[in-house]
Amino acid sequence: MSENLLEAAQHRAASVVDLAQRLVRAPSRGGIDPYEPVLTILEDWLTEHLLPHRRLRSPDGTLVGLLVEVAGASPGPWWALDACLDTAPFGDESAWSFSPTSGDIEQGWLLGRGSADSKLAAATFVHIAADVRARAHELAGGLAVLLDVDEHTGGFGGALAYLADPQATRPDGVMIGYPGLDEVVVGGRGLWRAQVKVHGASGHSGSSRPTVGAISRAAHLIHALDNADLPTPADGDPFALPPKISVTACHSGEGYSVVPDLCTLNIDIRTTPAYTEHDAHHLVHAATAALDRNHPTQHPTTVNTVATWPPFQLGPGQEPAATLLRAAKKTGLEPRPKTAGPSNIGNLLALHGIPATAGFGVPYEGLHGIDERAHLTELPHVYAVYHQTVLDLLRQA
Known part of the structure; x- marks a missing residue:
């Protein structure tokens, strides 16, 4: 030196x-x-x-x-x-x-x-x-x-x-x-973060009528995101790291007798040069659209992007x-x-x-x-x- x-x-x-x-x-x-x-x-x-x-x-x-x-x-x-x-x-x-x-x-x-x-x-x-x-x-x-x-x-x-x-x-x-x-x-890795609001039907947990609450609908969305097909780095890719998706927060309900009508999720996706914020945005919006299509309810699921870093x-x-x-x-x-x-x-x-x-x-x-x-x-x-x-x-x- x-x-x-x-x-x-x-x-x-x-x-x-x-x-x-x-x-x-x-x-x-x-x-x-x-x-x-x-x-x-x-x-x-x-x-x-x-x-x-x-x-x-x-x-x-x-x-x-x-x-x-x-x-x-x-x-x-x-x-x-x-x-x-x-x-x-x-x-x-x-x-x-x-x-x-x-x-x-x-x-x-x-x-x-x-x-x-x-x-x-x-x-x-x-x-x-x-x-x-x-x-x-x-x-x-x-x-x-x-x-x-x-x-x-x-x-x-x-x-x-x-x-x-x-x-x-x-x-x-x-x-x-x-x-x-x-x-x-x-x-x-970069990040794309969003808050997702999943709606459902509220009601008494003991009701004789079937009720699909927000938590149950959110569980379908979480399962879909956890099983999303994310790309792996190609051989020789200097970046080497793959993208990653995580559900980092889930808030809904109170007590035992009420089925909640809203569940809020925090979604964190780590992005790469090969999997950008646009890919993350498309993935989550496609997953919420599929949820609303396959498990319909009165209010559509909303996605609010809160942060993006490249x-x-x-x-x-x-x-x-x-x-x-x-x-x-x-x-x-x-x-x-x-x-x-x-x-x-x-x-x-x-x-x-x-x-x-x-x-x-x-x-x-x-x-x-x-x-x-x-x-x-x-x-x-x-x-x-x-x-x-x-x-x-x-x-x-």
Whole structure:
């Protein structure tokens, strides 16, 4: 690795971990905790290190993130590092073997919710921004660090506010600091989501007259969707993952004596380049039309599309993945490019034509579950890889 960045990262690690510990100890569960405390910790650190930053707000004024910007000495492409500061909920706290806001280090692990996803990455990225600022005079373009506090809600408000901000330079690529040492995520399945309202005849459950309620009709629809014929990837397809359909929620009825006249289903379909949102839309509408035709009732089934994201996959040699993978090899790591099954913020960026990697970081356990923790031994290598990648990208102009 050039300029002995790995040795420099080893010296930086203690400061990174100290900042990450403070962030973990400030609970910031998405949609539950106030974000002011965790943002203030970072704002104080950024101010102390003379890094220009500002808060990001949604159109209604809600606080959704922080943006750090470091400009080079000459014009060129801008690149962004992205990490979320909000976290998943704690779940059953009694099941944890330590406090979800521990922030302690045991046997080389940083403990607590957000340690893996993604407060350690946030602490790493702002330190890299400080390193880049110290040599901005020799670089072109610029580096942005996006710190989102609306990621685990599914709103991605920080990213949307960043892209909509007229003062911000649109990035040529983004690297998202999700954890995992063995892979650089370069793609993900898209999604098509809909809420389906299935109607039926209501009545008393003890009535002598036959009643086909909404739940019974919904069961026919669920069976049809579960048995839908979805394509498998062709041999040699670089995307490789198949589409997937899931019924993720079913709401209807109350008590025992009334047969309900409405059942609401949530449908989630993961899409691929070979099976698009249009295919998903057609599948569900065809299935509901068949339900109404074969099991008629007074009111037709309705389908309301609530979200669509395209699949994405970076091509061989496409930035910023290519430079990130090269930098990893310089440190002796061999992460493989991976297209992920779940969608991620890279899908949102793909909607805006911005290429993104969505995962390379330290090993972890318990992400979104109990006993979340991040392993710190590999932190200097991860730090050096991102630092080298940013410097290489900012020198290409």
